[in-house]
Amino acid sequence: MISRRLNKPVFLLIILTLVSACTAPQSSPNGNAVQVNEPVLTLTPTDVDEWGQPLNAQTVNEPVITLTPTDVVQENGEWWKTAVFYQVFVRGFYDSNGDGIGDFRGLIQKLDYLNDGNPETATDLGVTALWLMPIHPSPSYHGYDVTDYYNVNPDYGTMDDFRELIEAAHQRGIKVIIDLVINHTSTQHTWFKQALESESPFYDYYIWQDENPGYSGPQGQVVWHRASNGKYYYALFWDQMPDLNLKNPAVKEEIYQIVRFWLEDVGVDGFRLDAAKHLIEEETQQENTALTHEWLANFYAYYKSLKPQAITVGEVWANSFEAVRYVRNSEMDMVFNFDLARSILSNINDRDAISLSNTLTFETRLFPTGSMGVFLTNHDQDRVMTVLMKDIDKARLAAAVYLTSPGVPFIYYGEEIGLTGQGDHRNIRTPMHWSSERMAGFTSTTPWIFPKMDYPEKNVQKQLEDPESLLRFYINLLRIRNQSDALQTGQFIPLSSSSPSILSYARVSQNDQILILLNLGDQPQNGVTLRSPEGLKPGRYRLQPLAGRLIDAIVSVEQNGSLDDFEFPETIAAGDVLIYQFIQIPES
Numbered sequence: 184m185i186s187r188r189l190n191k192p193v194f195l196l197i198i199l200t201l202v203s204a205c206t207a208p209q210s211s212p213n214g215n216a217v218q219v220n221e222p223v224l225t226l227t228p229t230d231v232d233e234w235g236q237p238l239n240a241q242t243v244n245e246p247v248i249t250l251t252p253t254d255v256v257q258e259n260g261e262w263w264k265t266a267v268f269y270q271v272f273v274r275g276f277y278d279s280n281g282d283g284i285g286d287f288r289g290l291i292q293k294l295d296y297l298n299d300g301n302p303e304t305a306t307d308l309g310v311t312a313l314w315l316m317p318i319h320p321s322p323s324y325h326g327y328d329v330t331d332y333y334n335v336n337p338d339y340g341t342m343d344d345f346r347e348l349i350e351a352a353h354q355r356g357i358k359v360i361i362d363l364v365i366n367h368t369s370t371q372h373t374w375f376k377q378a379l380e381s382e383s384p385f386y387d388y389y390i391w392q393d394e395n396p397g398y399s400g401p402q403g404q405v406v407w408h409r410a411s412n413g414k415y416y417y418a419l420f421w422d423q424m425p426d427l428n429l430k431n432p433a434v435k436e437e438i439y440q441i442v443r444f445w446l447e448d449v450g451v452d453g454f455r456l457d458a459a460k461h462l463i464e465e466e467t468q469q470e471n472t473a474l475t476h477e478w479l480a481n482f483y484a485y486y487k488s489l490k491p492q493a494i495t496v497g498e499v500w501a502n503s504f505e506a507v508r509y510v511r512n513s514e515m516d517m518v519f520n521f522d523l524a525r526s527i528l529s530n531i532n533d534r535d536a537i538s539l540s541n542t543l544t545f546e547t548r549l550f551p552t553g554s555m556g557v558f559l560t561n562h563d564q565d566r567v568m569t570v571l572m573k574d575i576d577k578a579r580l581a582a583a584v585y586l587t588s589p590g591v592p593f594i595y596y597g598e599e600i601g602l603t604g605q606g607d608h609r610n611i612r613t614p615m616h617w618s619s620e621r622m623a624g625f626t627s628t629t630p631w632i633f634p635k636m637d638y639p640e641k642n643v644q645k646q647l648e649d650p651e652s653l654l655r656f657y658i659n660l661l662r663i664r665n666q667s668d669a670l671q672t673g674q675f676i677p678l679s680s681s682s683p684s685i686l687s688y689a690r691v692s693q694n695d696q697i698l699i700l701l702n703l704g705d706q707p708q709n710g711v712t713l714r715s716p717e718g719l720k721p722g723r724y725r726l727q728p729l730a731g732r733l734i735d736a737i738v739s740v741e742q743n744g745s746l747d748d749f750e751f752p753e754t755i756a757a758g759d760v761l762i763y764q765f766i767q768i769p770e771s
């Protein structure tokens with residue numbers, strides 16, 4: 184029984200809630216969903232937001248939400264639900280013209296590394312979509328303060344270069360989404376410069392007060408700043424990034440035109456929506472406001488009317504209860520799951536398979552299929568390999584968890600070769616390591632920032648040659664995922680195991696069923712038994728290894744979908760990642 188594996192009361196509440204939601208559809212008003220009281224989250228010191236500050240516990244105890252079991256993706260062209268994304272910082276990826284800065288043509292030259300478009304070859308990573316961090320002109324190196332939404336950063340190339348990149352990516356079956364930063368602009372944007380002039384129609388593009396209102400931001404930061412016109416403007420993140428006034432219909436119209444331009448005239452496939460929870464303030468309430476939800480619902484209807492296949496994925500750096508609201512009400516297609524990312528890394532560091540199983544079960548049932556962006560870390564967080572203290576077994580386990588569980592994976596560039604970095608954001612956005620050549624093969628000159636010292640040993644070229652490398656592990660895992668609709672969109676069925684070190688679950692789709700076994704502990708495990716009260720497909724099976732060794736065993740799933748004490752016949756070594764496909768044994 185599931186309850187045998189619980190060690191924390193909070194999870195008992197969550198799991199019991201889930202079980203009742205999933206097994207009692209007859210009590211549901213609409214047949215497949217049940218209103219439940221939201222469980223109370225226990226916040227730990229690692230629960231931080233983008234400011235590195237503790238998440239506000241008050242935002243947790245909020246209204247009732249609906250939990251549904253994972254549903255099945257329909258064949259309706261919703262490409263993102265089976266995609267694997269790769270997050271690229273163009274400035275740090277590959278420099279094609281010897282100025283020390285990564286650029287579009289450099290990215291084009293490296294597309295064959297990401298996905299060569301040929302399923303027969305296995306020298307490419309196998310990602311099927313790119314998220315490009317800001318590509319617009321900007322005074323900063325990172326680009327989150329935009330000065331022109333209709334152009335590209337000249338450091339990265341020309342608009343023609345960008346169009347060529349889109350075309351080259353699409354030829355390989357790779358979709359491209361770009362960062363859309365609409366919460367704020369740069370102070371150098373012409374809108375803001377003109378807003379400073381008296382009687383300007385652009386004044387209302389921003390948020391002003393004659394006197395300093397005096398209140399501070401969600402984490403106590405200064406948000407009201409004095410401008411040269413003597414008035415105070417609101418800027419949540421930085422005084423160089425004034426917040427736009429999205430209540431102003433003229434600003435909304437500007438943003439709609441920008442979105443139309445990139446979707447229709449340029450041909451991008453969607454957007455990563457920066458700072459999505461901060462769009463509209465209601466005085467001192469500065470995140471997740473009703474007006475922000477309303478604005479996004481209208482925005483969603485707008486971009487879907489232009490291009491039904493276009494998507495948004497939102498940066499809602501908040502607990503899952505807040506984040507899921509944005510996808511349950513058709514405001515965005517996906518949001519990133521920051522809670523799950525943090526749990527994966529902390530539970531793997533702590534070798535705590537029980538907590539991770541509970542969290543995966545909860546999170547994957549909270550989010551509708553294909554609406555949850557899963558990842559380990561992004562450009563704002565210490566890199567995975569650093570968080571995992573350079574333990575490559577743990578890096579493999581972390582990758583295995585998020586690449587075999589429900590959700591749409593986002594790989595942060597360099598994660599697949601184990602790049603390190605922490606602290607100052609520049610340190611986690613350093614150049615990709617392509618080879619052992621000078622400057623990691625990133626550039627022929629002095630780069631804008633130096634690659635990490637370990638590039639002679641840690642780079643793409645070396646890891647492609649080493650079948651045991653982290654890169655080869657990612658390549659194999661993505662090939663397995665890309666060929667399995669169960670891994671992409673199947674139901675998540677947690678299996679309870681007799682060992683607290685073993686994380687095990689199944690992924691079950693209409694025609695496919697996959698077993699995953701991970702040893703998070705530091706000791707080998709023998710005689711591990713697995714069970715589930717429900718959810719598997721009845722029948723007798725042998726297990727075909729997709730990752731791991733051939734084993735001699737027959738698995739029997741009862742008519743009610745339960746698995747009763749299946750004993751895994753071999754030792755599961757510390758750090759093992761085992762993936763098996765269920766192959767039905769014909770009735771004789």
Ligand SMILES: [Ca+2]
Pocket residue numbers: 278279280281282283284285286338
């Ligand atoms: Ca360059």
Ligand SMILES: [Ca+2]
Pocket residue numbers: 298299300301302303304305306307
């Ligand atoms: Ca290939």
Ligand SMILES: [Ca+2]
Pocket residue numbers: 366419426427461462463464
């Ligand atoms: Ca705002």
